[in-house]
Amino acid sequence: MRIIDRTRKCIQPTDRLRVIEDITTIIFHRIMVAPDAVGVAQWFAERPHLLGTPSMPYTFIITKMGIVEQALPLKVRAPHAWTWNSRAIGVGVIGDFRVTGPSPQQYAACAGLAVRLQDQLHRPLHIAGHTHLEKATKQTDKVCPGDKFIIDAVRESVGTEGRIIIS
Numbered sequence: 001m002r003i004i005d006r007t008r009k010c011i012q013p014t015d016r017l018r019v020i021e022d023i024t025t026i027i028f029h030r031i032m033v034a035p036d037a038v039g040v041a042q043w044f045a046e047r048p049h050l051l052g053t054p055s056m057p058y059t060f061i062i063t064k065m066g067i068v069e070q071a072l073p074l075k076v077r078a079p080h081a082w083t084w085n086s087r088a089i090g091v092g093v094i095g096d097f098r099v100t101g102p103s104p105q106q107y108a109a110c111a112g113l114a115v116r117l118q119d120q121l122h123r124p125l126h127i128a129g130h131t132h133l134e135k136a137t138k139q140t141d142k143v144c145p146g147d148k149f150i151i152d153a154v155r156e157s158v159g160t161e162g163r164i165i166i167s
């Protein structure tokens with residue numbers, strides 16, 4: 001699976017760093033403000049009041065076509081899931097999964113990225129949807145990525161590729 005490097009266009013001077021060894025989890029999000037990583041990063045950079053920073057919230061973006069773009073280096077602590085920001089890699093999947101599910105290409109990209117990250121970090125990672133986790137948002141009514149995004153489908157694909165998977 002190919003990952004397109006967009007980090008140069010998505011990094012902000014406000015970005016904070018984290019320790020790679022602290023990463024335990026991959027969190028999937030829905031996002032629909034732009035079609036790709038650079039567009040999403042620009043959208044948040046222009047609206048710093050939303051997250052209290054102009055930083056890009058997602059380390060990766062998966063486009064509608066299932067293209068995987070890396071927006072930030074793993075060592076950047078991106079503001080995507082409140083108390084989870086140090087330990088979780090945020091993946092913004094383009095779409096609104098309260099309404100329709102991810103495309104087959106997007107599911108395949110989610111699983112492929114998870115496998116790649118586990119290989120890169122040499123350990124199994126938890127796979128979760130944003131608002132399925134405790135203290136992952138301050139907005140009590142938020143639903144992310146949405147009921148049409150079947151997280152178990154991603155977990156199963158990662159599992160069938162022979163990796164240990166914990167959930």
Ligand SMILES: [Zn+2]
Pocket residue numbers: 028029030080130131144145
């Ligand atoms: Zn989210």
